[in-house]
Amino acid sequence: MTPLIRTPNLDHVDDVYQQLLLMHEGLDEAQSLKAxxxxxxxxxxxxGSSxxxxxxxxxxxxxxxxxxL
Incomplete structure (x- = not known):
């Protein structure tokens, strides 16, 4: 098993963050939680690792x- 990586490890983090915010646009709270x-x-x-x-x-x-952390 590979341990959880706790140091920054994501490329284009700002783009990913923006898309996470946009994912919630137009959704009510229940829809947002489901997403x-x-x-x-x-x-x-x-x-793949519980x-x-x-x-x-x-x-x-x-x-x-x-x-x-």
């Missing part, structure tokens, strides 16, 4: 609760 869930599932499937996905979930939850 996020579909994106998360698609990326989780691409990663251990890495679970590590990312724990990291995201900790940061949402104010913990540092």
């Amino acid at each position: 996020c869930a579909r994106l998360i599932l698609a990326l989780s499937n691409h990663i 251990a890495v996905v679970l590590e990312a979930i724990a990291l995201a939850k900790g940061q949402a609760e104010g913990e540092e």
Whole structure:
């Protein structure tokens, strides 16, 4: 298993960020949440390692609760 990469590793990050914002345009809250869930599932499937996905979930939850990386 490859551990979760915690350092910047994405090319064209600004473009990706812009597309993430645009993904929500014209959607109500429920539609926006569904779009996020579909994106998360698609990326989780691409990663292919439940251990890495679970590590990312724990990291995201900790940061949402104010913990540092």
